[in-house]
Amino acid sequence: MTALHSEVSADASTSGRASWRDVVGAYVGLTKPRVIELLLLTTVPVMFFAQRGVPPLGLVVATVVGGTLSAGAANSLNCVWDRDIDEQMRRTRRRALPRHIVTPRAALVFGLTMMVVSTLVLGFLVNWLSAGLALAANAFYLFGYTMVLKRRTTQNIVWGGIAGCFPTLIGWTAVTGELAWTPVVLFLVVFFWTPPHTWALAMRYREDYARVAVPMLPVVKDAEGVARQIVAYSWVTVAVSLALWPVAGTGLVYPVVALVLGAVFLVEAHLMWRRARVSDELAEVRPMRLFHWSNMYLSLLFVAVAIDPLLRR
CATH class of the missing domain: 1.20.120 (Four Helix Bundle (Hemerythrin (Met), subunit A))
Structure with missing residues (x-):
């Protein structure tokens, strides 16, 4: 976190000092918490359905933590790639990168670190099938939607939306170990x-x-x-x-x-x-x-x- 904060401080010096509250808020904002809430909403209920009852609490916690980190990683890396258009759009120009509270390098390190941690959490505490599905979702979101589809076709969200469907598969495999x-x-x-x-x-x-x-x-x-x-x-x-x-x-x-x-x-x-x-x-x-x-x-x-x-x- 020290390295990441130094990145923030270096950038913030050009536009005023950022408080720790600003820094924490900026990193939380990179993960797009509202999007994560929706993804978890399609993960946990499927776990109940797969269990035909209440799944083990530890499994739910591990899946939620791993899923949150995985989605937060993808969203942070999306912010890095889209920072040029985010700065011009009214809906997104208050995000951390357009406001220069966080540097692109810091956001990149933050996102990649969360992706590694999320994979390890899901792999060791849930199962490697769920971890692989989470990685596949992130890869499709970043390379398929963010880098290829979003700026090229009106069908961007139709096919790009596939990444947001994976939590249903992850929730099921977390409990059953199979599709x-x-x-x-x-x-x-x-x-x-x-x-x-x-x-x-x-x-x-x-x-x-x-x-x-x-x-x-x-x-x-x-x-x-x-x-x-x-x-x-x-x-x-x-x-x-x-x-x-x-x-x-x-x-x-x-x-x-x-x-x-x-x-x-x-x-x-x-x-x-x-x-x-x-x-x-x-x-x-x-x-x-x-x-x-x-x-x-x-x-x-x-x-x-x-x-x-x-x-x-």
């Missing part, structure tokens, strides 16, 4: 959910993405065109979520919750599409309403994944 169709179905739920969730946010910040020439779908299509695709992916998301019932043999709690949540999700998607057909103005389309609901949808759906086996017992 199965059940976590694959949950993987696909997150895969098809990601575009509606991300495109809704990208609509809110489409001017930012346009300014830095990142071809997110809302940059190259009007609101109606984006909303139409959001509706299509939302339908597939709900259909795949219901497929877990026959594939995994869940109780009745999960399919009932999935059906109710899915119905509300689809209603919200269609309402946004209707508004987008009338106006292209963000104030009229209200994409953040769908964005926030999509967070709620996935959260409650995976809570149902965790609760279902407990109630059956």
Whole structure:
């Protein structure tokens, strides 16, 4: 930490001294805690489902710690690569690197160190299959999405979102030590959910993405065109979520919750599409309403994944 802090201090001298609170906040910010929360939300419930009950506390703690470090490493390295566009975007210009609280070298060392530690934690305390899956997710996120897809194609988040689906596989393998169709179905739920969730946010910040020439779908299509695709992916998301019932043999709690949540999700998607057909103005389309609901949808759906086996017992 001394070396990392010296990097911060050297850079901070050009723009004022950074307090220890600033330093700690900067490094925490590099990991993107809100993103990590969502990833863990799709990891721990799958562990409950795989265990058909409450998994061992030590295993849960090791998986959460390893998963947090792994995701934090990937997010920190993403910040290093994207620092040029982060500095120009309104949504990201308050991050540590654009504010010059942390240097790129310090962030790089920080991210690589966390990646090594996370691999060792998952490998020795969970299993090496889970550790390998976490490494694969990070590699795809960094090389596939961040370096290749993000700045080149409107399908960036569709395929780049694969990295965010891996926690379902990691949670399952942490308990069972092997892969199965059940976590694959949950993987696909997150895969098809990601575009509606991300495109809704990208609509809110489409001017930012346009300014830095990142071809997110809302940059190259009007609101109606984006909303139409959001509706299509939302339908597939709900259909795949219901497929877990026959594939995994869940109780009745999960399919009932999935059906109710899915119905509300689809209603919200269609309402946004209707508004987008009338106006292209963000104030009229209200994409953040769908964005926030999509967070709620996935959260409650995976809570149902965790609760279902407990109630059956």
